[in-house]
Amino acid sequence: MIAPGTAHQGVRLGRVSAEARAGYRISFRGRTGRLLADAAGxxxxxxxxxPIYWMIATAFKPGRDILSLTPKWFPAPFTLQNFEDAIARPFFLDDVKNSVLIVGGTVLLSLALAFLAAVAVARFGFRGRTAFIILIIGVQMVPLNALIIPLYLMLDGVGQTDTLAGVIAVYLAVVLPFMIWTLRGFVANVPVELEEAAMIDGCTRVEAFMRVVFPLIGPGLVATAIFGFIQAWNEYIIAYVLLASPENQTLTVWLASFTTNHGPEWGPLMAAATLTGLPVVAFFLVLQRWLAGGLTAGAVKG
Structure with a gap:
């Protein structure tokens, strides 16, 4: 005969053992899930x-290795001839200058216009405000290819095809909606009470905004500038359609010159693509912490 206390203790131990097994299964499933998620990532x-690695590796390979039927994963022997050929291509420096001017003008002008529009939308109530916000969202859904012909006809009518100013104007129209929407979130996240306190201390509304609010949305301006820079630097179809003269083209259009009637010149093309991508990578690496923090802050509040 089993004593009552012994039986109760056995039941309790069995329950603890079952709970331990259940906890182990849950822990095992959690670790397995994390491992699978990490592997998928x-x-x-x-x-x-x-593809990025293969582009860079190909840029340093000699021609015989690039066209070899047996792929070589590492550039051996190592050569810089492809970069020399790419830089020696006609209009390289002209197209670098054009890209810098177009992207710089686009980013600076779009930041200024988007900032003013974002302040108006976030801080002031006016007739048509809701319709304006809906328009900003809706414009971003229109495929860019559907606008190429109307944009070309408009610029041709005012004599701005094959000009850097015409391309900058089109790029502004492309990047402004996203930049306004993003900056609106940053401005809305800054409490109005901060401006009111500064105005009580003697600042005008403009001074209060520039001295108090503007420094707080600095990360948002940087994050928005990065997106505008990347979109304008990598754009191809607009520059290809609007800029006919080789001396007025951008680097993305210049890359097309490496595709000839005999096929692509793979070595110089990969070297040119690597050179074209370096400014974007450098710009992003320098400002990435503002990009991550800025997007998070701007998405918290509408």
């Missing part, structure tokens, strides 16, 4: 990073 990263 690494696979996606490898899938996206491999």
């Amino acid at each position: 690494l696979a996606v990263f490898a899938l996206m990073a491999f």
Whole structure:
């Protein structure tokens, strides 16, 4: 005969053992899930990073290795001839200058206009405000290719095709909606009470905004500038359609000159693509912490 206390203790131990097994299963499933998620993330990263690696590796390979039927994963022997050929291509320096002028003008002008529009939308109530916000969102859904012909006809009518100013004007129309929407979130996140306190201390409304609010939305301005820079630097179809003269084209259009009637010149093309991508990578690496923090802050509040 089993004593009552012993039986109760056995039941309790059995219950604890069952709970421990259940906890172990949950912990095991959690670790397995994390491992699978990490593996999936690494696979996606490898899938996206491999083309970039192959482009850079090909840029340093001699021609015989590039066209070899047996792929070589590493550039051996190492050569800079492809970069020399790319830089020696006609209009390289002209197209670098054009890209810098177009992208710089687009980013600076779009930041100024988007900032003023974002302040108006976030701080002031006016008739048509809701319709304006809906328009900003809706414009971003229109495919860019559908606007190429109307944009060309408009610029041709005012004599601005094949000019840097015409391309900058089109780029402004492309990047402004996103920049206004993003900056609106940053401005809305700054409490109005800060401006009111500054105005009580003797500042005008403009002074209060510039001295109090403007420094607080600095990360948002940087994050928005990065997106405007990347979009304008990488754009191809607008520059290709609007800029006919080789001396007026951008680097993205210049890359097309490496595709001839005999096929692509793979070595110089990969070297040119690597050179074209370096400014974007450098710009992003320098300002990435503002990009991450700025997007998070701007998305918190509408």
